[in-house]
Amino acid sequence: MSRKNIQLTEKLEEYIFQKSVREPELFRKLREETARLAQANMQISPEEGQFLNILTKLTRAEKILEIGTFTGYSSLCFASALPENGRLICCDISTEWTNIAKRYWKEAGLEKKIDLKIGSAFETLQLLLDSKSDLEWAPGWSFGFASIDLVFLDADKENYPNYYPLILKLLKPGGLLIADNVLWDGSVVDVSHQEPSTVGIRTLNETIYNDPSVDVSMIPIADGVSLVRKK
Numbered sequence: 258m259s260r261k262n263i264q265l266t267e268k269l270e271e272y273i274f275q276k277s278v279r280e281p282e283l284f285r286k287l288r289e290e291t292a293r294l295a296q297a298n299m300q301i302s303p304e305e306g307q308f309l310n311i312l313t314k315l316t317r318a319e320k321i322l323e324i325g326t327f328t329g330y331s332s333l334c335f336a337s338a339l340p341e342n343g344r345l346i347c348c349d350i351s352t353e354w355t356n357i358a359k360r361y362w363k364e365a366g367l368e369k370k371i372d373l374k375i376g377s378a379f380e381t382l383q384l385l386l387d388s389k390s391d392l393e394w395a396p397g398w399s400f401g402f403a404s405i406d407l408v409f410l411d412a413d414k415e416n417y418p419n420y421y422p423l424i425l426k427l428l429k430p431g432g433l434l435i436a437d438n439v440l441w442d443g444s445v446v447d448v449s450h451q452e453p454s455t456v457g458i459r460t461l462n463e464t465i466y467n468d469p470s471v472d473v474s475m476i477p478i479a480d481g482v483s484l485v486r487k488k
Protein backbone atom coordinates (compact mmCIF):
# COMPACT_ATOMS: atom_id res chain seq x y z
CA MET A 258 0.00 0.00 0.00
CA SER A 259 1.54 3.29 -1.07
CA ARG A 260 1.13 6.62 0.69
CA LYS A 261 3.32 8.41 -1.82
CA ASN A 262 2.29 11.31 -3.98
CA ILE A 263 4.01 11.59 -7.32
CA GLN A 264 7.11 13.80 -7.17
CA LEU A 265 6.74 16.63 -9.63
CA THR A 266 9.75 17.24 -11.83
CA GLU A 267 9.94 20.47 -13.84
CA LYS A 268 9.12 18.43 -16.92
CA LEU A 269 5.98 17.00 -15.31
CA GLU A 270 4.90 20.44 -14.08
CA GLU A 271 5.30 21.75 -17.60
CA TYR A 272 3.28 18.79 -18.89
CA ILE A 273 0.44 19.54 -16.45
CA PHE A 274 0.45 23.15 -17.57
CA GLN A 275 0.55 22.30 -21.27
CA LYS A 276 -2.07 19.56 -21.14
CA SER A 277 -4.58 20.95 -18.66
CA VAL A 278 -4.41 24.70 -18.17
CA ARG A 279 -6.69 26.69 -20.44
CA GLU A 280 -5.91 30.14 -19.20
CA PRO A 281 -7.99 32.96 -20.67
CA GLU A 282 -5.97 35.74 -22.31
CA LEU A 283 -7.14 38.33 -19.79
CA PHE A 284 -6.05 36.17 -16.86
CA ARG A 285 -2.61 35.84 -18.45
CA LYS A 286 -2.49 39.62 -18.85
CA LEU A 287 -3.19 40.04 -15.13
CA ARG A 288 -0.39 37.60 -14.31
CA GLU A 289 2.00 39.60 -16.44
CA GLU A 290 0.98 42.88 -14.83
CA THR A 291 1.24 41.38 -11.31
CA ALA A 292 4.67 39.93 -12.12
CA ARG A 293 6.01 43.50 -12.14
CA LEU A 294 5.11 43.91 -8.43
CA ALA A 295 7.57 43.03 -5.67
CA GLN A 296 4.84 40.91 -4.03
CA ALA A 297 4.02 38.95 -7.20
CA ASN A 298 4.67 35.61 -5.52
CA MET A 299 1.47 36.09 -3.47
CA GLN A 300 -0.58 35.41 -6.58
CA ILE A 301 -2.01 31.92 -7.02
CA SER A 302 -0.82 29.86 -9.99
CA PRO A 303 -2.94 29.32 -13.12
CA GLU A 304 -3.15 25.60 -12.25
CA GLU A 305 -4.61 26.43 -8.84
CA GLY A 306 -6.88 29.05 -10.40
CA GLN A 307 -8.35 26.49 -12.75
CA PHE A 308 -8.80 24.13 -9.78
CA LEU A 309 -10.78 26.83 -7.94
CA ASN A 310 -12.84 27.41 -11.06
CA ILE A 311 -13.81 23.75 -11.43
CA LEU A 312 -14.56 23.44 -7.69
CA THR A 313 -16.95 26.37 -7.95
CA LYS A 314 -18.77 24.67 -10.81
CA LEU A 315 -18.81 21.25 -9.11
CA THR A 316 -20.19 22.63 -5.86
CA ARG A 317 -22.66 24.85 -7.72
CA ALA A 318 -21.71 27.61 -5.33
CA GLU A 319 -23.75 30.79 -5.71
CA LYS A 320 -22.43 32.85 -2.83
CA ILE A 321 -18.67 32.90 -2.34
CA LEU A 322 -16.47 34.77 0.11
CA GLU A 323 -12.82 35.37 -0.77
CA ILE A 324 -10.50 36.42 2.05
CA GLY A 325 -7.38 37.85 0.40
CA THR A 326 -7.88 39.22 -3.11
CA PHE A 327 -4.57 40.93 -3.95
CA THR A 328 -4.63 41.88 -7.68
CA GLY A 329 -7.58 39.62 -8.41
CA TYR A 330 -6.42 36.39 -10.04
CA SER A 331 -8.38 33.99 -7.81
CA SER A 332 -11.41 36.30 -7.85
CA LEU A 333 -11.49 36.08 -11.66
CA CYS A 334 -11.39 32.28 -11.38
CA PHE A 335 -14.31 32.21 -8.95
CA ALA A 336 -16.46 34.91 -10.55
CA SER A 337 -16.12 33.44 -14.05
CA ALA A 338 -17.44 30.11 -12.73
CA LEU A 339 -20.45 31.58 -10.93
CA PRO A 340 -23.93 31.22 -12.38
CA GLU A 341 -25.74 34.35 -13.62
CA ASN A 342 -27.29 34.98 -10.18
CA GLY A 343 -24.06 34.26 -8.28
CA ARG A 344 -22.09 36.67 -6.16
CA LEU A 345 -18.50 36.90 -4.93
CA ILE A 346 -17.63 38.95 -1.86
CA CYS A 347 -13.96 39.95 -1.85
CA CYS A 348 -12.18 41.10 1.27
CA ASP A 349 -8.74 42.71 1.46
CA ILE A 350 -6.94 45.49 3.34
CA SER A 351 -5.22 46.94 0.26
CA THR A 352 -6.93 49.47 -2.01
CA GLU A 353 -3.78 49.69 -4.10
CA TRP A 354 -3.79 46.02 -5.08
CA THR A 355 -7.56 45.64 -5.33
CA ASN A 356 -7.70 48.67 -7.66
CA ILE A 357 -5.82 46.48 -10.12
CA ALA A 358 -8.34 43.68 -9.50
CA LYS A 359 -11.23 46.09 -10.15
CA ARG A 360 -9.86 46.99 -13.59
CA TYR A 361 -9.77 43.31 -14.54
CA TRP A 362 -13.26 42.59 -13.13
CA LYS A 363 -14.53 45.35 -15.39
CA GLU A 364 -12.61 44.19 -18.44
CA ALA A 365 -13.87 40.63 -17.89
CA GLY A 366 -17.47 41.88 -17.58
CA LEU A 367 -17.62 40.36 -14.09
CA GLU A 368 -17.83 43.50 -11.96
CA LYS A 369 -21.57 43.17 -11.36
CA LYS A 370 -20.99 39.79 -9.71
CA ILE A 371 -18.33 41.05 -7.31
CA ASP A 372 -18.53 43.19 -4.16
CA LEU A 373 -15.36 44.38 -2.47
CA LYS A 374 -14.97 45.11 1.24
CA ILE A 375 -11.79 46.87 2.21
CA GLY A 376 -10.91 46.17 5.81
CA SER A 377 -9.50 43.54 8.10
CA ALA A 378 -10.77 40.05 7.40
CA PHE A 379 -11.67 39.51 11.04
CA GLU A 380 -13.93 42.57 11.06
CA THR A 381 -15.52 41.62 7.74
CA LEU A 382 -16.21 38.08 8.92
CA GLN A 383 -17.85 39.46 12.08
CA LEU A 384 -19.84 41.95 10.01
CA LEU A 385 -21.11 39.24 7.67
CA LEU A 386 -22.01 37.01 10.59
CA ASP A 387 -23.86 39.73 12.49
CA SER A 388 -25.71 41.14 9.49
CA LYS A 389 -29.32 40.12 9.03
CA SER A 390 -30.10 42.55 6.22
CA ASP A 391 -28.46 44.25 3.24
CA LEU A 392 -24.96 45.58 3.65
CA GLU A 393 -24.40 48.81 1.72
CA TRP A 394 -21.28 47.35 0.02
CA ALA A 395 -23.11 44.13 -0.94
CA PRO A 396 -26.65 45.21 -1.78
CA GLY A 397 -29.35 42.63 -2.41
CA TRP A 398 -27.70 39.87 -0.41
CA SER A 399 -28.34 38.59 3.07
CA PHE A 400 -25.67 37.06 5.24
CA GLY A 401 -25.45 35.69 8.76
CA PHE A 402 -25.16 32.16 10.12
CA ALA A 403 -25.06 29.42 7.44
CA SER A 404 -25.42 31.85 4.51
CA ILE A 405 -22.34 31.19 2.33
CA ASP A 406 -21.62 28.28 -0.05
CA LEU A 407 -17.86 28.57 -0.43
CA VAL A 408 -15.06 30.44 1.35
CA PHE A 409 -11.55 30.86 -0.04
CA LEU A 410 -9.00 31.65 2.67
CA ASP A 411 -5.84 33.28 1.33
CA ALA A 412 -4.89 36.21 3.58
CA ASP A 413 -2.66 36.70 6.64
CA LYS A 414 -1.61 33.19 7.66
CA GLU A 415 -1.03 34.01 11.34
CA ASN A 416 -4.73 34.71 11.70
CA TYR A 417 -6.01 31.57 9.94
CA PRO A 418 -6.91 29.95 13.31
CA ASN A 419 -8.87 33.07 14.34
CA TYR A 420 -10.81 33.11 11.07
CA TYR A 421 -11.70 29.40 11.12
CA PRO A 422 -14.54 29.44 13.71
CA LEU A 423 -16.16 32.45 12.04
CA ILE A 424 -15.90 30.86 8.61
CA LEU A 425 -17.50 27.66 9.89
CA LYS A 426 -20.42 29.66 11.25
CA LEU A 427 -20.86 31.50 7.95
CA LEU A 428 -20.78 28.34 5.82
CA LYS A 429 -23.98 26.49 5.00
CA PRO A 430 -24.06 22.80 5.94
CA GLY A 431 -22.37 21.10 2.98
CA GLY A 432 -20.49 24.34 2.26
CA LEU A 433 -16.81 24.31 1.37
CA LEU A 434 -13.80 26.09 2.85
CA ILE A 435 -10.77 26.14 0.57
CA ALA A 436 -7.71 27.02 2.66
CA ASP A 437 -4.62 28.02 0.67
CA ASN A 438 -0.91 27.57 1.48
CA VAL A 439 -1.49 24.80 4.03
CA LEU A 440 1.99 23.34 3.34
CA TRP A 441 3.67 26.79 3.44
CA ASP A 442 6.58 25.85 1.24
CA GLY A 443 7.23 22.78 3.40
CA SER A 444 7.86 24.76 6.59
CA VAL A 445 4.87 23.15 8.39
CA VAL A 446 7.04 20.05 8.94
CA ASP A 447 10.23 21.92 9.87
CA VAL A 448 10.31 22.67 13.63
CA SER A 449 12.97 25.33 13.16
CA HIS A 450 10.18 27.43 11.59
CA GLN A 451 8.34 29.11 14.45
CA GLU A 452 7.35 32.37 12.75
CA PRO A 453 3.69 33.45 13.28
CA SER A 454 2.64 32.54 9.72
CA THR A 455 3.93 28.96 9.97
CA VAL A 456 2.51 28.52 13.47
CA GLY A 457 -0.84 29.87 12.25
CA ILE A 458 -1.01 27.39 9.40
CA ARG A 459 0.09 24.46 11.57
CA THR A 460 -2.57 25.39 14.14
CA LEU A 461 -5.26 25.59 11.47
CA ASN A 462 -4.26 22.22 9.99
CA GLU A 463 -4.35 20.62 13.44
CA THR A 464 -7.67 22.25 14.32
CA ILE A 465 -9.30 21.05 11.11
CA TYR A 466 -7.92 17.53 11.52
CA ASN A 467 -9.40 17.30 15.04
CA ASP A 468 -12.72 18.91 14.13
CA PRO A 469 -15.47 16.26 13.82
CA SER A 470 -17.85 18.83 12.30
CA VAL A 471 -16.00 18.82 8.96
CA ASP A 472 -14.68 16.48 6.27
CA VAL A 473 -11.19 17.30 5.03
CA SER A 474 -8.81 16.56 2.20
CA MET A 475 -5.35 18.15 2.05
CA ILE A 476 -4.24 18.37 -1.55
CA PRO A 477 -0.60 18.84 -2.61
CA ILE A 478 -1.43 21.28 -5.40
CA ALA A 479 0.51 24.56 -5.56
CA ASP A 480 1.52 25.39 -1.95
CA GLY A 481 -1.03 22.92 -0.51
CA VAL A 482 -4.78 23.39 -0.46
CA SER A 483 -7.18 21.96 2.13
CA LEU A 484 -10.73 21.25 1.10
CA VAL A 485 -12.89 21.42 4.22
CA ARG A 486 -16.57 20.52 3.97
CA LYS A 487 -18.90 21.56 6.76
CA LYS A 488 -21.08 18.59 7.72
Ligand SMILES: C[S@@+](CC[C@H](N)C(=O)[O-])C[C@H]1O[C@@H](n2cnc3c(N)ncnc32)[C@H](O)[C@@H]1O
Pocket residue numbers: 299300301324325326327328329330331332348349350351354376377378379411412413
Ligand atom coordinates in the same frame (compact mmCIF):
# COMPACT_ATOMS: atom_id res chain seq x y z
C1 LIG B 1 -1.69 35.81 -0.86
S1 LIG B 1 -2.46 37.34 -1.20
C2 LIG B 1 -3.95 36.85 -2.01
C3 LIG B 1 -3.70 36.34 -3.41
C4 LIG B 1 -4.94 36.28 -4.26
N1 LIG B 1 -5.88 35.30 -3.75
C5 LIG B 1 -4.61 36.01 -5.72
O1 LIG B 1 -5.18 35.10 -6.32
O2 LIG B 1 -3.77 36.73 -6.28
C6 LIG B 1 -2.98 37.84 0.39
C7 LIG B 1 -3.83 39.10 0.45
O3 LIG B 1 -4.35 39.20 1.78
C8 LIG B 1 -4.44 40.56 2.12
N2 LIG B 1 -4.45 40.66 3.58
C9 LIG B 1 -3.41 40.59 4.43
N3 LIG B 1 -3.83 40.73 5.70
C10 LIG B 1 -5.17 40.88 5.65
C11 LIG B 1 -6.18 41.07 6.63
N4 LIG B 1 -5.90 41.12 7.93
N5 LIG B 1 -7.45 41.21 6.22
C12 LIG B 1 -7.77 41.14 4.89
N6 LIG B 1 -6.85 40.96 3.92
C13 LIG B 1 -5.57 40.84 4.29
C14 LIG B 1 -3.22 41.21 1.47
O4 LIG B 1 -3.44 42.60 1.28
C15 LIG B 1 -3.09 40.40 0.18
O5 LIG B 1 -3.69 41.09 -0.89
